Amino acid sequence: MKLINNTSALFSCGFRPFFLLASIYxxxxxxxxxxxxxGVMILPETLGGPVAWHVYEMLYGFMLAVMLxxxxxAIYEFVSFTGISRQxxxxxxxxxxxxxxxxxxxxxxxxxxxxxxxxxxxxxxxxLLTPSLWRDPGRPHMSFIYTFVGLLLIECGFYYSALTGxxxxxxxxxxxxxxxxxxxxxxxxxxxxxxxxxxxxxxxxKQDVEYLARxxxxxxxxxxxALFSLAELIMxxxxxxxxxxxxxxxxxxxxxxxWHIGRPLFNPWVFSMYAVYWLMASGYLFIGLSxxxxxxxxxxxxxxxxxxxxxxxxxxxMTFSGQVHTGYGVNYRPWILISTLAILVATLSRVLIxxxxxxxxxxxxxxISSIAWMLAFSLFIIFFWRLLTGAAIDGREGCLD
Amino acid sequence: MNxxxxxxxDLPAYLWSGWGAISSLFLLLALWQWGNxxxxxxxxxxxxxxxxxxxxxxxxxxxxxxxxxxxxRAFAGFIISIIIGSVLGITAGLSxxxxxxxxxxxxxxxxxxxxxxxVLALLWFGATDMTPIFTVTVxxxxxxxxxxxxxxxxxxxxxxxxxxxxxxxxxxxFLDVYLPHIISYLFPAWISALGMSWKIxxxxxxxxxxxxxxxxxxxxxxxxxxxxxxAWIVAVVGLLLIIEYLLLEPVKRQIERWRNE
Numbered sequence: 001m002k003l004i005n006n007t008s009a010l011f012s013c014g015f016r017p018f019f020l021l022a023s024i025y026x027x028x029x030x031x032x033x034x035x036x037x038x039g040v041m042i043l044p045e046t047l048g049g050p051v052a053w054h055v056y057e058m059l060y061g062f063m064l065a066v067m068l069x070x071x072x073x074a075i076y077e078f079v080s081f082t083g084i085s086r087q088x089x090x091x092x093x094x095x096x097x098x099x100x101x102x103x104x105x106x107x108x109x110x111x112x113x114x115x116x117x118x119x120x121x122x123x124x125x126x127x128l129l130t131p132s133l134w135r136d137p138g139r140p141h142m143s144f145i146y147t148f149v150g151l152l153l154i155e156c157g158f159y160y161s162a163l164t165g166x167x168x169x170x171x172x173x174x175x176x177x178x179x180x181x182x183x184x185x186x187x188x189x190x191x192x193x194x195x196x197x198x199x200x201x202x203x204x205x206k207q208d209v210e211y212l213a214r215x216x217x218x219x220x221x222x223x224x225x226a227l228f229s230l231a232e233l234i235m236x237x238x239x240x241x242x243x244x245x246x247x248x249x250x251x252x253x254x255x256x257x258x259w260h261i262g263r264p265l266f267n268p269w270v271f272s273m274y275a276v277y278w279l280m281a282s283g284y285l286f287i288g289l290s291x292x293x294x295x296x297x298x299x300x301x302x303x304x305x306x307x308x309x310x311x312x313x314x315x316x317x318m319t320f321s322g323q324v325h326t327g328y329g330v331n332y333r334p335w336i337l338i339s340t341l342a343i344l345v346a347t348l349s350r351v352l353i354x355x356x357x358x359x360x361x362x363x364x365x366x367x368i369s370s371i372a373w374m375l376a377f378s379l380f381i382i383f384f385w386r387l388l389t390g391a392a393i394d395g396r397e398g399c400l401d
Numbered sequence: 402m403n404x405x406x407x408x409x410x411d412l413p414a415y416l417w418s419g420w421g422a423i424s425s426l427f428l429l430l431a432l433w434q435w436g437n438x439x440x441x442x443x444x445x446x447x448x449x450x451x452x453x454x455x456x457x458x459x460x461x462x463x464x465x466x467x468x469x470x471x472x473x474r475a476f477a478g479f480i481i482s483i484i485i486g487s488v489l490g491i492t493a494g495l496s497x498x499x500x501x502x503x504x505x506x507x508x509x510x511x512x513x514x515x516x517x518x519x520v521l522a523l524l525w526f527g528a529t530d531m532t533p534i535f536t537v538t539v540x541x542x543x544x545x546x547x548x549x550x551x552x553x554x555x556x557x558x559x560x561x562x563x564x565x566x567x568x569x570x571x572x573x574x575f576l577d578v579y580l581p582h583i584i585s586y587l588f589p590a591w592i593s594a595l596g597m598s599w600k601i602x603x604x605x606x607x608x609x610x611x612x613x614x615x616x617x618x619x620x621x622x623x624x625x626x627x628x629x630x631x632a633w634i635v636a637v638v639g640l641l642l643i644i645e646y647l648l649l650e651p652v653k654r655q656i657e658r659w660r661n662e
Binding site for chain 1: 414417418420421423424425427428430431434435438447448449
């Protein structure tokens with residue numbers, strides 16, 4: 001049996017190859033990471049060392065792949081007159097793959113190939129997207145372009161620091177902030193369509209639900225997160241950052257106002273998205289508290305943002321738009337709940353490592369966290385392999401709307 | 402009663418929307434922290450240090466008495482000024498002649514610096530409770546007066562006529578026609594007056610009395626204790642924020658609902 005019996009279907013829309021690659025890569029990365037953490041194997045020599053490898057690949061490998069899949073699909077909904085062709089999509093996938101390979105080999109072949117492929121990937125994406133989003137009347141979706149430009153600039157800074165032998169981690173921490181912003185923007189688009197029943201063929205509620213993702217609240221959240229991330233880049237460890245992180249946490253809680261819409265909130269899709277914001281708020285809360293109380297270990301709190309908010313947001317985006325755009329209609333199946341809980345378990349056990357009394361259990365906690373994470377995305381691959389590689393259910397080509 | 406029920410129903414959503422305000426306040430604290438890093442602990446103590454001092458202060462019996470004293474003085478002056486200001490303002494507003502005549506007097510009262518009132522009050526009442534209370538009253542009075550005056554002046558004449566045509570009893574005319582309109586002018590004036598009363602009372606105490614937050618500020622100034630100074634400021638401003646956002650703002654929203662409906 002051929003694993004992929006229909007490459008034409010696989011490349012018919014952006015989400016298909018990228019969601020598939022992202023979920024596989026999520027497992028690969030964590031698999032190697034946990035083996036390394038437990039001393040079973042050493043990681044290939046890469047720039048910045050193992051921690052930089054872990055963060056960089058999770059963000060610019062895994063997260064970016066999902067965002068590429070999301071935006072190359074959503075572009076058809078944002079602007080109907082244009083899109084990304086099959087050849088352009090293949091080029092994006094190829095660049096992404098080259099970016100991954102070159103980064104893994106960066107210890108052997110040097111930084112330049114990794115920098116070239118990874119930066120070209122983002123630049124090529126911007127070349128593809130910017131003209132149509134710019135021509136869109138009122139330019140409602142340019143915020144995606146701005147965040148991708150931000151990501152590109154930070155990635156440039158990352159490679160510049162690596163080339164000149166300076167610390168690379170501050171750039172990666174800033175990338176986490178930008179990823180949060182990207183998720184907030186993407187989720188505001190998805191949530192409006194999902195909850196208000198604007199997504200074609202998706203009717204979550206019988207009655208009309210009034211939900212508005214209000215721009216001012218979102219902008220306050222984006223502003224405070226951006227401020228914190230920049231401050232952290234410019235003056236790491238400064239107490240000012242602590243207050244800014246608390247401001248970001250409060251702004252995220254403020255964003256939840258939009259979501260307090262009564263019973264519809266308890267729909268599993270809606271509640272999962274709601275939980276993402278809670279995870280972000282608690283992440284920034286703990287980051288702020290640990291900076292202000294002078295606790296050096298804030299990586300536990302950071303994992304509330306990455307494993308928690310980012311992991312859950314990505315999983316929800318992939319399962320929801322994966323079902324919608326393959327024409328299967330949304331269905332909250334039991335395995336989705338299992339995966340969601342697994343991501344929460346992964347987050348909680350990773351965060352607990354930072355707890356002073358839990359230090360001694362760190363090896364088993366990281367194992368639990370990794371297994372839960374890999375379980376969540378394995379289930380995704382098992383249940384989505386056929387959907388993503390097969391033709392759309394009604395035989396239509398391209399991105400189903 | 403109805404107002405209370407509405408207030409309780411909207412309270413959770415209202416409280417939750419406070420996170421936006423809290424976020425802004427944290428940004429202010431970040432700015433404060435930055436000021437500390439530029440100017441040093443002596444000139445501009447860090448927020449956390451001020452909070453620690455504040456916590457210590459609040460645990461002492463004396464600090465609570467100071468806060469209560471100041472609160473009572475501000476409140477007394479505030480209540481007197483809103484009673485006199487509202488009654489006189491509405492009365493003046495109902496008559497064109499009276500409002501034309503009272504205008505210059507209000508201008509004089511607004512123009513009179515509070516510090517001058519403190520000096521006068523010191524001469525009249527000495528270092529007693531009356532000095533800060535009087536200063537607060539005269540400083541807040543013109544704000545409330547102008548608010549009440551404008552509320553009464555802008556009453557819709559045709560509504561008045563309609564009420565008469567329907568032969569509404571006077572108390573209903575007052576409660577259902579005049580009051581909602583006037584309150585929507587009065588309430589913002591009361592809130593400004595409240596903020597004013599806190600500022601004035603602390604200043605009056607600093608100059609004129611030996612107890613209260615103002616006097617405590619004077620002591621911390623003479624000890625060059627900037628942390629304690631900041632702590633007192635945080636205490637006063639914090640109390641004001643709590644009163645304004647937890648008490649007055651929700652009531653104001655309820656009262657002004659008719660504007661949006």
